[in-house]
Amino acid sequence: MTASLNDIAERAGVSVKTVSGALHGGSPRMSEQTRQRIKEIAEELGYVTNLAARSMRQGWMPLIGVVADELITSPFATEIIRGLDGAARTSELAVFAMTLSGRRDVASVIEEVRRFRPRAIAFAAMYHKVVALPEEFVGTVGVMINCREANDRVTSLVPDETGAAHEITSYLIDAGRRNIVFINLPGLLAGELREAGFRQALTEAGLDGAGARVLPAVRRAIYSDRAPSLVPSHVAELMSGPHSPDAILCGNDRVAMEVYAALRRVDVQIPDDVAVASFDNQIDIASRLDPPLTTMALPHRAMGRMAADILLGGDVAPGEVRKLPFQLVERSSV
Known part of the structure; x- marks a missing residue:
């Protein structure tokens, strides 16, 4: 048998209504001393709130x-x-x-x-x-x-996807990066809004926002972790061309992880040759990459x-x- 409100009221020398107010958040005029004493008695007696009964009342x-x-x-x-x-x-x-x-x-x-x-x-x-x-x-x-x-x-x-992309792109620009490529998440609302912020930040900095390179991370129209990746081929082509980027912005930390691996295969150093930044702050990835990844943490x-x-x-x-x-x-x- 569990203790009841009546048991607590009898032990405390108060009414059942007072006990209910102390335990269930009512009676704002009750002194803190009385409230605390009732809670201590309830704990001593092993009282457990009857949620079903409480739900019927409220x-x-x-x-x-x-x-x-x-x-x-x-x-x-x-x-x-x-x-x-x-x-x-x-x-x-x-x-x-x-x-x-x-x-x-x-x-x-x-x-x-x-x-x-x-x-x-x-x-x-x-x-x-x-x-x-x-x-x-x-x-x-x-x-x-x-x-x-x-x-x-x-x-x-x-x-605020657009605001986040604007902030991280501006951060890259302030770090001296001028040729920034965005490997984005196709088919997702987040990717669409982030692309807008990316281009806006470039334009405001006097760079070619409209002509900036935005590439899909996967072969499918809608991004998923299981879709065939385009990241290795993108990175190989970018770094072998005449206008290789000095920064790559990634649609999420998983894409960034692939970018790291692809850059290493072509002997490109991060961040000396190319800076890498991302979105999500998935700790198990971002903090364990070498070097650790600069990224935008979702709210x-x-x-x-x-x-x-x-x-x-x-x-x-x-x-x-x-x-x-x-x-x-x-x-x-x-």
């Missing part, structure tokens, strides 16, 4: 549900969940996720999440994309994370924390799209 469980569009399969996008969970815990909420896959559509997964009566629901994607929510669920999902709703009807948090954890604030009552305009900045991580490749 209409929701102390949960934040996440519809995860392949998110939990990504080694670095899980930072979104970590940021969300850390912020939720300060409000005594737990986070759970249900994965969206090819066999289950958005509507069925949202309905499954709703069965748990969470306080709020978020939609999070593994990579920056546009998501068309079914009309009936626009008011159900409180925030989109790492993606935006197709018709901008839900508050969305996305990485995944910050998106998770901000999403929790929004879901728990943050003041935002419905449909607002917030662009969160990347962080430049300087290492030795530039």
